[in-house]
Amino acid sequence: MHELAVTESILNIATRHAEQAQAVRVTVVHLVMGQLSSIVDDSVQFYWDMISADTICAGAQLHFERKPATLQCLECNRVYTLSGELSDCPDCHSARLKIVSGEEFYLESIEVEAAQEPPRQDALTSIREDAIP
Amino acid sequence: MTTLRVPVVEKILSANDRLAEQNRARLDQCGIFGLNIMAAPGAGKTSTILRTIEALSSGTPGSPIALGVVEGDTAAVTIDADKIIAAGRPAVQINTGGECHIDAVMLSGALNQLPLDQIELLIVENVGNLICPAAFSLGTHANVLISSVAEGDDKPYKYPNIYRGIDALIINKIDLLPYVEYNLDYFRRGVELLNPGVLTFPLSCRTGEGVERWVEWLLRKVKRET
Numbered sequence: 184m185h186e187l188a189v190t191e192s193i194l195n196i197a198t199r200h201a202e203q204a205q206a207v208r209v210t211v212v213h214l215v216m217g218q219l220s221s222i223v224d225d226s227v228q229f230y231w232d233m234i235s236a237d238t239i240c241a242g243a244q245l246h247f248e249r250k251p252a253t254l255q256c257l258e259c260n261r262v263y264t265l266s267g268e269l270s271d272c273p274d275c276h277s278a279r280l281k282i283v284s285g286e287e288f289y290l291e292s293i294e295v296e297a298a299q300e301p302p303r304q305d306a307l308t309s310i311r312e313d314a315i316p
Numbered sequence: 317m318t319t320l321r322v323p324v325v326e327k328i329l330s331a332n333d334r335l336a337e338q339n340r341a342r343l344d345q346c347g348i349f350g351l352n353i354m355a356a357p358g359a360g361k362t363s364t365i366l367r368t369i370e371a372l373s374s375g376t377p378g379s380p381i382a383l384g385v386v387e388g389d390t391a392a393v394t395i396d397a398d399k400i401i402a403a404g405r406p407a408v409q410i411n412t413g414g415e416c417h418i419d420a421v422m423l424s425g426a427l428n429q430l431p432l433d434q435i436e437l438l439i440v441e442n443v444g445n446l447i448c449p450a451a452f453s454l455g456t457h458a459n460v461l462i463s464s465v466a467e468g469d470d471k472p473y474k475y476p477n478i479y480r481g482i483d484a485l486i487i488n489k490i491d492l493l494p495y496v497e498y499n500l501d502y503f504r505r506g507v508e509l510l511n512p513g514v515l516t517f518p519l520s521c522r523t524g525e526g527v528e529r530w531v532e533w534l535l536r537k538v539k540r541e542t
Contacts, residue, residue, distance in 0.1 A: 185416055185448040192328050204322045214328075221447055221477050257512065269476055269509055278508040282480070289327045297318050 186223060190230035194240060196290050201239050206295030209243040213292045217285040218252040218265065243293075252285025332452055335420035339427065339455025346432045349538045350440065350456030354478060356471075357444030359464040360488040362387075362396045363521035364530075365439055369403050371531040372437070378535045383437035384430040386410060388418040390443050406430055417448035420455055437538050446475040458537060464489040465498045472506030479510040484517065486530060491520040 193212065201209045216222055224247050235241050252265040256272035257279040263272070265285065271278045327333065343350045355361045365385060372381040385407040387396040392411045400407035408426045410418055423440060430438070440456060442449040461482045463471055466489050472479045479485075485507060493500075507514060515533065519526030536542045 185451060188415065188419065188452075189328055192331060195331065196324065196326050196328070200322055200324050200326075204320070206322070207317075210319065219477065221451070268473065271509060278505060279512040280509060288329070290324045292321050292323045292325075294319060294321050297320055 186226035187230050189222060190227050190234060193227070193231070193245075193290060194235055194238065197240050197243070197293050198238060200293055201295050204295055205297060206239065206293075207298050208296040209240040209293050210296060211244045211246055211294035212240070212290065213246045213248065213294075215248045215250060215287050215289055215291045217250045217287040219282065219285040220288040222288065248291070250284060250287055253283040254285075255281045255283050257281055329451065329453075332420045335424060336453035336455035339420055339423055340457070341455075342424075342427060342432070343438060343455065343457070346435075348432060348435055348438050349540075350438045350454070350458075351534070351537075352440045352442060352449075352454050352456040352459045353462065354442045354446075354449045354459065354482075355444060355462035355464075356446050356467055359444070359462045359467060360521050361441050361444065361462055362399060364462055364486060364488065364519075365441060366399060366403055367521050367524065367527050368439070368531060368534065369400070369405055371527060372535070373404075376528075376531055376535065378539060381437050381535070381538060382435045383439060384408075384432075384435040386418075386423065386426045386430070386438065386440045388412060388422070388441055388443045390414055390416065396441060406435070412443060415448075416443055416445050417452050418442050418454060419452045423454045437534075446471070446478050450478040450481055458483040460484045460486060462486040462488050463503075465492050465496055465500075469498045469500070469503035470506070472503065472510055476510050479507055479514075482511060482514060484515045484533065485511075487516060487518040488521060490518045490525065491523050 197209055197212050228245055231245055254265055255262045256277050258277035259275045261272055261274045353361050372379045374380060383405055385400045385405060387407055388410045390412050394409045397407040397409035408429045410422050410426050440454060459482045461478055517526060517530040519530055
């Protein structure tokens with residue numbers, strides 16, 4: 184239900200980083216979502232298409248990488264990957280568990296089209312060429 | 317034209333988290349303990365707040381406590397805020413305009429309308445919802461969930477995220493236990509899976525049973541005794 188707010192945040196972050204990189208267009212946005220984060224991909228995509236129109240991110244593809252949830256039993260220290268719903272420790276059946284991963288929800292990177300080569304790479308190339316006797 | 321990949325690694329809700337930190341700093345500066353109350357619609361959030369106000373007005377050792385309330389609702393109503401004001405305490409109503417939760421920005425705006433220099437306890441009644449409020453930090457010091465027995469005993473299994481981030485759990489409407497199909501052990505097992513050892517306060521806002529223990533805990537928090 185809060186996918187609109189989430190999508191607005193994604194757009195803000197992507198736009199800010201694209202502008203910093205002096206990009207002309209964002210083509211792909213890579214998102215990482217833990218299995219336990221309650222976000223509906225389809226809804227985010229739906230809102231994205233609407234709110235990114237007329238921005239530097241217009242037409243950019245959203246790429247969702249789902250990370251499985253990993254739990255650790257606080258009794259026997261067994262670490263296991265969750266399949267399906269939350270369940271107790273498969274070894275000792277304790278319910279005292281710690282979530283090791285699966286709650287991630289971040290923007291990992293963006294792919295952008297830049298008007299020109301980034302300045303630093305140009306500089307490095309020219310140094311190397313100068314170094315050739 | 318070249319294509320390049322720009323590394324970002326930024327939490328999606330980092331803007332909200334940053335604002336939540338600012339809210340927290342503001343509350344700390346004023347010496348206010350902030351409490352975020354979450355629950356499904358009809359679980360008894362407003363009733364719990366009213367019971368708490370009553371107990372913190374007189375009778376409980378350490379009272380009276382000066383408090384203010386922020387009421388969050390998705391529709392443009394002031395039903396809950398009116399009740400708080402009728403109980404003699406300052407209240408601000410947030411109408412989220414269809415949004416399913418209060419976020420840090422909305423709370424920040426509401427704080428501007430409360431006499432922060434005159435209160436020790438801020439109670440935020442979040443929008444009735446078991447999903448979205450869990451994702452948005454507000455900057456409050458404690459998150460409390462109210463689950464009523466009338467909702468059924470399977471709620472931790474069906475809405476796990478909200479159970480994970482809470483500091484205390486109120487089980488409301490225990491006076492209804494003889495009349496509803498509710499297995500308290502099954503419910504508690506689900507909670508234990510998600511939030512091992514979380515404090516629970518079974519109570520009834522209708523009869524007042526169990527309210528004292530909850531208020532004592534809250535009072536210790538407000539007085540920074542634990």
